[in-house]
Amino acid sequence: MGIVKQSDGDVVYNGSSLRSLRPHSIVNRSISYVPEGRRLFPEMSVKENIRMGAPARCNDLKERFDRVFLLFPVLKERRGQQASTLSGGEQQMVAIGRALMSNPKLLLLDELSFGLSPIMFENVLFAIEKIRENGTSILMAEQNSERALEVSDRTYVLENGKITIAGKSSELIDDPRIQTAYLGVVS
Amino acid sequence: MPVGLTDIVQNLVNGLLQGGFLALASVGLSLIYGVQKILNIAHGAFIVIAAFVTIDFSILLTPVLHLDPLISIVLDFGVLIVFGVLTYFGLIYKTENKGFEGPLLATFGLSIFIEYVITNGLIFPITISPTQSYRLVLIPVIDPSYGNGAIAQNQAYSSNVLNLGGITFPEPQLIAFLLAFLTIPLLHLFLTRTYYGNGIRATAQDWEAAEFSGIDIRKTRILSFALGSGLAGIAGGIYAFTNSVFATEADVSLLPLILAIIILGGVGSVIGTLIAGLVVGLLISGSNFLALEVLTQYSFPSDIGVLLTFLIFLIVLMVRPSGFFGKVVK
Numbered sequence: 001m002g003i004v005k006q007s008d009g010d011v012v013y014n015g016s017s018l019r020s021l022r023p024h025s026i027v028n029r030s031i032s033y034v035p036e037g038r039r040l041f042p043e044m045s046v047k048e049n050i051r052m053g054a055p056a057r058c059n060d061l062k063e064r065f066d067r068v069f070l071l072f073p074v075l076k077e078r079r080g081q082q083a084s085t086l087s088g089g090e091q092q093m094v095a096i097g098r099a100l101m102s103n104p105k106l107l108l109l110d111e112l113s114f115g116l117s118p119i120m121f122e123n124v125l126f127a128i129e130k131i132r133e134n135g136t137s138i139l140m141a142e143q144n145s146e147r148a149l150e151v152s153d154r155t156y157v158l159e160n161g162k163i164t165i166a167g168k169s170s171e172l173i174d175d176p177r178i179q180t181a182y183l184g185v186v187s
Numbered sequence: 188m189p190v191g192l193t194d195i196v197q198n199l200v201n202g203l204l205q206g207g208f209l210a211l212a213s214v215g216l217s218l219i220y221g222v223q224k225i226l227n228i229a230h231g232a233f234i235v236i237a238a239f240v241t242i243d244f245s246i247l248l249t250p251v252l253h254l255d256p257l258i259s260i261v262l263d264f265g266v267l268i269v270f271g272v273l274t275y276f277g278l279i280y281k282t283e284n285k286g287f288e289g290p291l292l293a294t295f296g297l298s299i300f301i302e303y304v305i306t307n308g309l310i311f312p313i314t315i316s317p318t319q320s321y322r323l324v325l326i327p328v329i330d331p332s333y334g335n336g337a338i339a340q341n342q343a344y345s346s347n348v349l350n351l352g353g354i355t356f357p358e359p360q361l362i363a364f365l366l367a368f369l370t371i372p373l374l375h376l377f378l379t380r381t382y383y384g385n386g387i388r389a390t391a392q393d394w395e396a397a398e399f400s401g402i403d404i405r406k407t408r409i410l411s412f413a414l415g416s417g418l419a420g421i422a423g424g425i426y427a428f429t430n431s432v433f434a435t436e437a438d439v440s441l442l443p444l445i446l447a448i449i450i451l452g453g454v455g456s457v458i459g460t461l462i463a464g465l466v467v468g469l470l471i472s473g474s475n476f477l478a479l480e481v482l483t484q485y486s487f488p489s490d491i492g493v494l495l496t497f498l499i500f501l502i503v504l505m506v507r508p509s510g511f512f513g514k515v516v517k
Contacts (some may be wrong), residue, residue, distance in 0.1 A: 004386070005311040007376060022404060023398035023399045023401075024398060024401050024403045024404075026399075027399065027400070027401035028401070032401075033399045035396070035399065039393055039395070039396035040393075040396070041389045041393060041396065041397075042392060042393075043388070043389065043392055044385065044388060044389065044392065048379075048385050048388075051382070051385065051401060052385060052386065052389050052397070052400045052401070053400050054401070055401065056382050056383070056386075060428075098400055102401050138482075175235075
């Protein structure tokens with residue numbers, strides 16, 4: 001996202017390089033990021049946190065808020081609450097809501113399941129599928145390989161920084177190489 | 188003379204009135220430190236610059252334009268915003284991501300420079316021949332008292348005193364207090380109700396998260412430094428109304444109290460700083476009162492009040508290391 005400077009190579013999105021851009025300009029190019037560990041602003045309210053995802057001047061702010069609250073009704077109830085007092089799942093929802101406020105075409109999700117109960121993870125995944133249905137592409141880095149393969153279209157397995165396995169998720173789901181890669185054992 | 192109830196109440200009132208200024212003097216630095224983790228050592232010098240702007244305004248412009256010297260506080264705010272932005276780009280911008288020491292040393296140097304310029308101006312003698320010499324005046328001497336202490340002149344109400352049942356409120360002090368008491372809640376509203384205010388808070392809480400949320404943190408950092416400096420400007424104007432200002436105060440002598448208030452109030456907490464400023468104001472006048480009325484009878488020196496103030500400050504820090512409103516770091 002432009003925070004860590006690239007040492008080598010390039011990242012190209014829609015035909016233009018993101019290499020020299022600062023993070024807020026990358027957000028302006030319709031890419032949003034939900035970081036591992038959520039990274040909310042702990043002493044700000046739910047609503048203020050979500051607001052920070054939208055541009056400084058924003059004519060349809062209310063519509064954008066409504067879309068987030070439609071996706072996560074619980075956040076509407078808690079909009080005045082301080083972010084640090086929320087449960088892990090609710091915090092994840094705020095992080096996703098914040099990322100959606102810039103109307104992204106591409107949403108990057110880092111370790112969505114981090115610190116969530118299995119039930120909460122399912123709830124969040126359900127919302128992610130709805131986001132995809134509304135036309136936003138989703139790229140997620142996820143260690144829960146089983147669920148990741150079930151919900152995604154394509155899967156890439158990274159090992160030591162290199163893509164070792166790539167293909168349609170539906171074809172890879174029964175691939176024994178996946179389990180080997182994840183468990184790090186050769187059977 | 189026996190100590191009466193009126194004396195004690197009067198003392199508390201004096202402490203509160205002084206505390207308003209202290210809170211305003213501290214809140215700008217607290218904001219900058221909270222957002223950028225930069226300690227602007229020249230903050231005290233910024234206050235003194237503004238104080239002299241008000242003093243010079245009251246001497247030079249008030250008689251000509253018939254403007255009340257109070258108006259110069261608006262000027263102080265503007266001048267110090269410009270000064271803050273120049274300082275930010277000149278001294279801090281390049282060094283702020285490379286650790287704590289760079290901005291610390293740079294602003295320390297700046298404070299020494301400011302003290303020199305206020306006292307001596309920036310004047311270079313140019314000698315052409317033994318009989319002909321000129322003085323190139325880049326900046327004239329700013330301190331009209333040449334080091335003897337100056338206060339804002341031509342205050343229409345400087346000797347007015349409000350008397351409520353034996354307790355006196357000198358009007359300049361009262362106006363200064365009200366200004367401080369209005370400015371800080373306004374700052375709080377700005378920080379909590381506007382996009383850029385919230386952007387400043389977000390940057391303070393997690394600057395990386397602020398970046399990838401889409402906030403231009405370069406803007407919020409410049410804004411917070413400019414705003415913090417502007418607040419030093421208002422504080423300086425107020426200072427010139429109520430105290431004799433010395434150019435030598437532009438060194439780091441105002442900083443210990445300001446830092447004590449920032450820590451007590453919790454770094455970055457605006458309302459916390461206001462309360463801490465009032466508490467420290469009360470502490471100072473209370474300690475001085477105690478020292479003067481009681482301790483001197485037991486042959487303690489009369490300036491033991493300062494020692495008492497910082498002693499109480501230390502005890503508070505031992506009980507609550509992160510101040511009244513700061514998070515307890517675990």
